[in-house]
Amino acid sequence: MQKLLEVMTRPVGMVLIFSMMLLGVSNATANAAMVTTGTLLRSDQVRSDRQKVLNFLQRTQVQQQMERLGVSPSEARARVAALSESQIHALAGHIKELPAGGDILEVALLVFIILLITDILGFTDVFPFVHHHVHLRGEH
């Protein structure tokens, strides 16, 4: 990154020196304010991870499992949309490890993980053993 910055700013510096010599005008170039490729790829990765989790929620097995736990699929989708980038990335990583058909036990486990995460964040209220801070504060 340091080297990239150096290489990117070097030509700017050369133009600066040149313009000072010829025109006597200093500070004639803007600081490079480029959107890097890395930034774009990161947001692309987040989009693709989110889509992967949403696709997972579309599976019939998963929807059955959710309904058994009393969560409507549309509600689950809304909750996934609210998850942070790192949470989405972690979830998408789990999905990658599942076989395409989906072992029923592993599907159940992943549904459990997703609901547990959204539960901890206070979006859903499926598992009674997760205590919500918001709830506790409300009692005091």
Next chain:
Amino acid sequence: MVLNFAGRRVTPAELAPKVYLPGRHGSLAAELVAATWREGRLPYVIAPRLHDLLSEVAAGHPVLVLENLAFAWYPDWHYAVVVGFNLRRGLVMLRSGKEARNVIPILLFQRVWARSHDWGMVVLAPGQMPATVHRLPYLKAAWGLERLGHLHAAMRAYRAATLRWPNSLDAAMGFGNSLYALGRKRMAASVFRRAAKAHASAAAFNNLAQTLSDLRCYPAAVHAALRAVALGKQKHPLYEKTLREIQRVALKARTPSCQLSSASDRGHHGSAARSPARAQ
């Protein structure tokens, strides 16, 4: 071996200190990728499927794989290179540390490979495409080259990506950014302009604006920066910063002489028709 294939002479002994890590295979895999970037070659981690591995080998790309020769709880990591296979006889041919030619049954190989979660990568000269390529992982591999300062290698990898995925904004932006970093700003401007118009992309307009400003084409630069701000909808403070900077610089410049004159523009389009990167 794989680096040698990609046109770089590196012996295993030279590479070993760069990748040797006594710890877990996850870090070993990451180190192999990083070592490849440092050598200015493109590391592409294949999808963890035997089908993808064999497709790469069939395309003439040897695949570097990680194998655990012992147990999951007491691992003994080795890397080997798959160089050939014979499906009818159910055999794969490997090169490893000492053995130049080691032929084993595919079923045995699959068991040993599975313990590394089927991890494998190909090492390519920048500009070459993996046979089993996917857009996002490929562009990330190219970005690794750019990040480590291998700008020319990165530019060639991105240029190949614009040919493969002509409608990809990320590929065009990578190509434009690496051209910009190499100082080829007129060509960068034309790449950014096309991407900005095709995708109505704020990021592309922002980078176009900065490039035009560097070329002292201030009216066009301000116009592009305004488009970036309008499309960005306050999402990105960088766009407004670019606009302010360009306006400041444009006011100070006494003799703005745009280096993107119509003549040079025309000349550029003329060469563009011949350039393979712009054939789309």
